[in-house]
Amino acid sequence: MEWIKRTAEKLDPELIEKYQLSPIEAKLFSLREINTDEQLDYWFNATEDDLADPFLMHDMEKAVERINQAIDNEEKIMIYGDYDADGITATTIMMETLSILGANVDFFIPDRFKDGYGPSLAKYQEIVANGTNLIITVDNGVTGVKEVAYAQEHGVDVILTDHHTFQSEVPKPYALVHCNYPGQAYPFDDYCGAGVAYTICRALMGDSMTELLDLAMIGTLGDMVKVSGEGHIIVKRGLQILNQTERPGLRALIANAGLQLGELNETDVGFNIAPRLNATGRLSNASLAVELLMSDSEEEAKLVADKIEDLNNQRKDLTNDTFAKCMTQVRSKMESKNTQVIYDPSFHEGVLGLVANKVVETTHKPTIVLTDGDNGELKGSGRSAEGFNLFDALNPLKDKLLTKFGGHDFACGLSLKKNRLSEFIQAFEASHHSDEKLPPKKFDFELEEKNFTLGLWKELQVVGPFGTDNPVPVFSLTDPAISQFNKIGKDKTHVRMNVGKQSKLALVGFNLPYLHEDLLPYIGRLYIQLGINTFRNQTNLQGIIQDIAYQAPKLLRPERVIDLRKENYLIGFADKYLFFDKKNIVVAKTKWGIKDEQIALADEYQNTNEIVALVDAPHNQTELDQVLTNQYQQLYLRFMLDQLPVKAIPNKTQFADVLKYVYAHPGLVPEEYQAASDYLHLEPETIMFILRVFFELGFIKLEKQLLVPVNNPVKHPLTNSKYLLATNAQLKFTKVLRNMPSRQLLEYVNNKLG
Known part of the structure; x- marks a missing residue:
C-alpha cells in the first residue's frame, strides 16, 4: 500500500491564537482545510440553531402541509422505514414527532427475510387495504416507482423521504423530500435517512428539536455519511445529547454494551451501538429496535435491550462461524483468481454482508457470499477490495444473470437462479479490471515520541468528531524501536507491541497472523491511528496499526x-x-x-x-x-x-466424463461447458483444461465458435498432448x-x- 503525506498551508497565527489551538490541533485543522475564521467558528460554536431553513429542502412545504392536514383530519398515517440503524432511527424520529402532534400514526419496518430490501408492492397493497390515508417513507423510496404509483392511484398519498441515489426512473409521490434533490436550495447534500427525517420534524415543529439529535447522530454514523458541514453539528451535538440521554432504551443498550454514559464517542456509536440496532434486522425484525428507542419504561427497555443483546451475540457467532467456513472454501480453491464467489446453503442470510467484508479484508479480493433464497434462487451480498468498482462490474449482469441487484462502489446485494451460478462465477471473474491499482492512502504527519501522552488524545478530540469527510488522523512512526512483541487473541492472529526509546506507546495490530519477531527488523515505518485503553482503572494512549511499510535491514541481513x-x-x-x-x-x-x-x-x-x-x-x-x-x-x-491452469492433472475418469458430456451436448461455447461444473463435479478451470487437451488431440473441434465432437477421431493417448505434458511439468517444477x-x-x- 502506497501512503502519501497530507500537505496544506499553515494556519494563520492569529487564528491559532484566537481559538487557542495547540500545534497539533492547528496542523490537523489545516490538513482538513478548516482554515478560515468562519470555518473554525462554525466548527467550535455552531449548534442546531445554525442549521439551514428546513423549507429549503425540495417539497418540504408540500410535505408539511399534507402531514398537518392528515393530523387535523385524523387520517391514518403509516411510516414505512428500513431495517438498518439509519432506518430504525429515522422511523423513531418520525414516530415521536407525529405522536407529539397527536397524529394517528403507526410504523412498518420490512422484514429482511419476508419483504426484502426497500419498497415492497405486496406490502404497499396491504397498507392501502388496511385503510391508510398517508404513507411517509423514511430512508427508502427512491426505487419504489411501482409501489408509489399504486398507492397514489388508490387514493393514498405518499410523502417520499430518502437520501439514496436516484435511479433512471424517479417515483412520483405527493411530495419528494430528498437531501440531494437536483437544483434544490438546501445547502447540505449528504444527510442520512434519519437526518432527512430530523429536518422534516424541524419544519413540522418550527423548532430545532434538540431532543432528536441523539437519534439523528446514530443514523449518521451508522450510515457513514458526511460528518462535515451540517453533519458536524448533528454528530457533535448528538453525542453531547447521547451522553446525557434520559431515553430508557438507549441507557439500557449502552449498559449492555459495557459503555459509560458521559464518555461515549463516535467510535462507541459506530462499533457498539449501531451494530446492536442492526442485529435486530439481520436476525429478527427491526421493529424490536424501534420499540426499544421509543420505550418510556426502564423495565420494558431492559427486557427489549436484553433480547437485542442476545441477537447481537448470535450475530457475532454466526459471522465468525460463516467466515470460518468461507475461508475453508477460499483455501481449497485456485489462488490465481482475481475474484471469488462463495456459496453454502447453510449460511445465514443476515450476516452475508458482514462476512463478505471480513473475507475481503483477509484476501484482498472482491467477494460475493451466497446462500439459498426462495424459488430456486440464490441471494447474497458482495464487498469489494479497493481499486475495484463492484457496482460497475456487476451492473451489466443485472438483466442477463441477476434477478435482483443493487448497491454502490464497494458493496452490493443480489439474487440469481441457482442453475446459473457457474455462469455467474465466470462472468464475475471476467469483469475484473487488470489495469486498476490501489489509490494511495493519506497520513497526517510523523508522530514524535514526546507526544506519547493522554494529552494528545484530548487534542484530537478538538478536531473531531471523525468520520466520513473528516477522516480519523493517521500518523507515521519511522524506524520504530519495537519491544515486548506478543501474539494475542484466541487464534493468535493479532499482535501487541511497544514502540519508543524513552517514552513508550502500546500498539495493537489486528489480523496480522504473518507478523512475527523475525520480521520486526524489516519494519521501516508504521502507520497508526490512536485510541485509549482502560485496564484496571488505568487509562493510557494506545495506537492501532493501520499498515506496515518494510525496508531492507542491510546490517542485520547481509546475505546476498x-x-x-x-x-x-x-x-x-x-x-x-x-x-x-x-x-x-x-x-x-x-x-x-x-x-x-x-x-x-x-x-x-x-x-x-x-x-x-x-x-x-x-x-x-x-x-x-x-x-x-x-x-x-x-x-x-x-x-x-x-x-497454473489447474491445481492437479485430472485423472482418466474425469477426462472421460467431460468427453461424454461434449458428445451428449454438442455445439456449445466453451464457457457453457464450464457452467456444467456442478454436474461434472469439477472446477470450471479443470473443464477448460480438459477441453484444450481434447482440442489439441483432435477429439473436438470448433465450428462457428462452437465446440463439437469429431466423428471417428484418430485415437491418441492423453500423453500425446504437449499442453498436458507442459502443464504437468510446470506443476511438478x-x-x-x-x-x-x-x-x-x-x-x-x-x-x-x-
Whole structure:
C-alpha cells in the first residue's frame, strides 16, 4: 500500500491564537482545510440553531402541509422505514414527532427475510387495504416507482423521504423530500435517512428539536455519511445529547454494551451501538429496535435491550462461524483468481454482508457470499477490495444473470437462479479490471515520541468528531524501536507491541497472523491511528496499526540471497519486483499497491545492483536460471503466485466424463461447458483444461465458435498432448520450487549467481 503525506498551508497565527489551538490541533485543522475564521467558528460554536431553513429542502412545504392536514383530519398515517440503524432511527424520529402532534400514526419496518430490501408492492397493497390515508417513507423510496404509483392511484398519498441515489426512473409521490434533490436550495447534500427525517420534524415543529439529535447522530454514523458541514453539528451535538440521554432504551443498550454514559464517542456509536440496532434486522425484525428507542419504561427497555443483546451475540457467532467456513472454501480453491464467489446453503442470510467484508479484508479480493433464497434462487451480498468498482462490474449482469441487484462502489446485494451460478462465477471473474491499482492512502504527519501522552488524545478530540469527510488522523512512526512483541487473541492472529526509546506507546495490530519477531527488523515505518485503553482503572494512549511499510535491514541481513517463501505477506521494500507471468502483475497493484515503476517482467529486466524480489513462480527451470544471470545487490525469493491452469492433472475418469458430456451436448461455447461444473463435479478451470487437451488431440473441434465432437477421431493417448505434458511439468517444477529445503534452494541460487 502506497501512503502519501497530507500537505496544506499553515494556519494563520492569529487564528491559532484566537481559538487557542495547540500545534497539533492547528496542523490537523489545516490538513482538513478548516482554515478560515468562519470555518473554525462554525466548527467550535455552531449548534442546531445554525442549521439551514428546513423549507429549503425540495417539497418540504408540500410535505408539511399534507402531514398537518392528515393530523387535523385524523387520517391514518403509516411510516414505512428500513431495517438498518439509519432506518430504525429515522422511523423513531418520525414516530415521536407525529405522536407529539397527536397524529394517528403507526410504523412498518420490512422484514429482511419476508419483504426484502426497500419498497415492497405486496406490502404497499396491504397498507392501502388496511385503510391508510398517508404513507411517509423514511430512508427508502427512491426505487419504489411501482409501489408509489399504486398507492397514489388508490387514493393514498405518499410523502417520499430518502437520501439514496436516484435511479433512471424517479417515483412520483405527493411530495419528494430528498437531501440531494437536483437544483434544490438546501445547502447540505449528504444527510442520512434519519437526518432527512430530523429536518422534516424541524419544519413540522418550527423548532430545532434538540431532543432528536441523539437519534439523528446514530443514523449518521451508522450510515457513514458526511460528518462535515451540517453533519458536524448533528454528530457533535448528538453525542453531547447521547451522553446525557434520559431515553430508557438507549441507557439500557449502552449498559449492555459495557459503555459509560458521559464518555461515549463516535467510535462507541459506530462499533457498539449501531451494530446492536442492526442485529435486530439481520436476525429478527427491526421493529424490536424501534420499540426499544421509543420505550418510556426502564423495565420494558431492559427486557427489549436484553433480547437485542442476545441477537447481537448470535450475530457475532454466526459471522465468525460463516467466515470460518468461507475461508475453508477460499483455501481449497485456485489462488490465481482475481475474484471469488462463495456459496453454502447453510449460511445465514443476515450476516452475508458482514462476512463478505471480513473475507475481503483477509484476501484482498472482491467477494460475493451466497446462500439459498426462495424459488430456486440464490441471494447474497458482495464487498469489494479497493481499486475495484463492484457496482460497475456487476451492473451489466443485472438483466442477463441477476434477478435482483443493487448497491454502490464497494458493496452490493443480489439474487440469481441457482442453475446459473457457474455462469455467474465466470462472468464475475471476467469483469475484473487488470489495469486498476490501489489509490494511495493519506497520513497526517510523523508522530514524535514526546507526544506519547493522554494529552494528545484530548487534542484530537478538538478536531473531531471523525468520520466520513473528516477522516480519523493517521500518523507515521519511522524506524520504530519495537519491544515486548506478543501474539494475542484466541487464534493468535493479532499482535501487541511497544514502540519508543524513552517514552513508550502500546500498539495493537489486528489480523496480522504473518507478523512475527523475525520480521520486526524489516519494519521501516508504521502507520497508526490512536485510541485509549482502560485496564484496571488505568487509562493510557494506545495506537492501532493501520499498515506496515518494510525496508531492507542491510546490517542485520547481509546475505546476498534471502529465502522468504514461508512468509504469507509481500515484504514491500525492494527496488524492483520481478514477474515471470504478466498476468500476476495485477495482484501486485491491487492487493499490495506496488507502483508501476517498481514492477518489471523477469525476461526484460536488465538493471544491476538493486534489491529485487522474485514474486511469482517461474514456469520452468530455464526461466529461473535466466533471471539468475543478473547482478543483484540482494535477491529475495518469494514465489507467491502462479498462473497454473489447474491445481492437479485430472485423472482418466474425469477426462472421460467431460468427453461424454461434449458428445451428449454438442455445439456449445466453451464457457457453457464450464457452467456444467456442478454436474461434472469439477472446477470450471479443470473443464477448460480438459477441453484444450481434447482440442489439441483432435477429439473436438470448433465450428462457428462452437465446440463439437469429431466423428471417428484418430485415437491418441492423453500423453500425446504437449499442453498436458507442459502443464504437468510446470506443476511438478512449481511444487519442487516451493517445497525445496531452504538450504538446498539457497545453495542452488547462489551457485547460479556466481
